[in-house]
Amino acid sequence: MQIYTVQPGDSLYSISAAYQLSADTIAYVNQLIPPYELAVGQSLLLTEESPAAAQYFLRTAGYAYPFISPWVLEQSLPYLQELPVFSYGFTGNGELLPPALDDSWMITVAVSAGVTPILTLTPFGPDGNFNNALIHSMVQSETAKNNLISQLLQIVPEKGFGGVNVDFEYILKEDRDAFTAFVSELTAAMNRQGGQVSVALAPKVSATQTGVLFDGKDFQALGAAANHALLMTYEWGYRYGPPMAVAPLDQVRRVVTYATGVIPPGKLSLGLANYGYDWPLPYQKGITSAVTIGNVEAVQIAVQNGVPIEYDPVARSPYFYYTKDGTEHVVWFEDVRSWSEKLALTRDSGMEGVGIWQIMRLFRAGLILINSSYGETDTGTAG
Structure with missing residues (x-):
């Protein structure tokens, strides 16, 4: 693999000839x-086969919403061990809220492919954003917390999930210990009936780091719970x-260095960004808004x-500039x-896998x- x-x-055909690989395989x-036009600087993965089973990662997870294309899901599942379904919510009283769209079909398809579906739990408010008042109401009430845990214990085996992924953001500093207690109690209860619990962590680089993303999360305690x-190493x-x-390697490395110092590396997965952004220029704070694009789409734009x-x-990340309708753009993906590079960092740090967002x-x-020799590759040029 290279x-x-x-x-x-x-051209596709000159590269095919130089590496004695089928042009159809490279294109696929x-x-x-x-x-089959190419962009100078574009990266191509050259391989003779498409491995469909992880050889080194114990866990490879790919988050998906219920409105995912069935074809995209079918194409992705052979390379995954877990499918976190995004997402289930809850009320301040601890009433579990299912996704707006039915997720049963995803669970069925995943199980048929030998992939474990995971229930992702998020505290979204009515506006669709993370709501720390909602978190506060639940974690500070024994009744609400026990109600939510009870419902999760029921729905996980009922729907065929293998466990719960707790993805809470913007937790208030005053709720830090109560949130950890919720994760600990949920984990203990879920483990008793054979399920697993994972927790999503903001990209923190030190125990003293402050901010709305970090104040409410105790890395060491959550790693134990x-x-x-x-590690949400993107954005x-x-x-x-x-x-x-989106995910500069120098910053990702700082997060991994801190996290592996307070959490056993064998419990950790690295977040991988499966997207990029297209910004119009010049950038104006509070005015400019980027467009979210896929990694493949980014190359097509170039x-x-x-x-x-x-x-x-x-940053060890690709980028390019282009002009459209008189406006300059910059794309990072x-x-x-x-x-x-991130897979090498994951491997060298002894982490257990990756989670694709x-x-x-x-x-x-x-x-x-990801599924080929733990991401180990060579680099080269054909000329």
């Missing part, structure tokens, strides 16, 4: 579309923020506009190069990369 960076003058793995933990570059890499893809040496858009080369 990651190849497209050079000036390359990398989701190239006729007439839950069976597993996912440095975000929709309303200034243009930058090809359509005839611009080269660059690779930031610090992820590709097999950037994922390979999210699999709504198919990134076949990335999925194959």
